[in-house]
């Protein structure tokens with residue numbers, strides 16, 4: 001589990017971040033999003049309460065979007081697009097070599113969310 005230090009300890013620094021500091025902060029933010037996904041999904045999977053499971057999964061999916069936003073921001077700020085693309089290609093290459101399923105990103109599956117629960121109740 002990541003154990004990043006808190007560079008601000010709850011306080012805003014008395015100056016603006018340098019670009020390198022901002023990049024480190026974004027890495028910490030990404031780790032926080034991934035940790036949140038882990039926690040929400042662990043709790044969702046540990047309960048039989050369907051409402052709690054749906055809410056926790058919906059929140060975890062929102063965190064996944066945040067993680068994607070931050071990863072894209074990091075790629076831009078740190079110039080890491082090339083490395084990220086290389087990593088994705090390496091996984092696709094291994095998947096092809098072992099005959100794994102289609103390496104294209106899976107289509108989003110229809111999941112029960114708070115919005116769909118509201119719509120189902122109104123219908």
Ligand SMILES: [Fe+2]
Nearest residue numbers: 033062063066
């Ligand atoms: Fe988030």
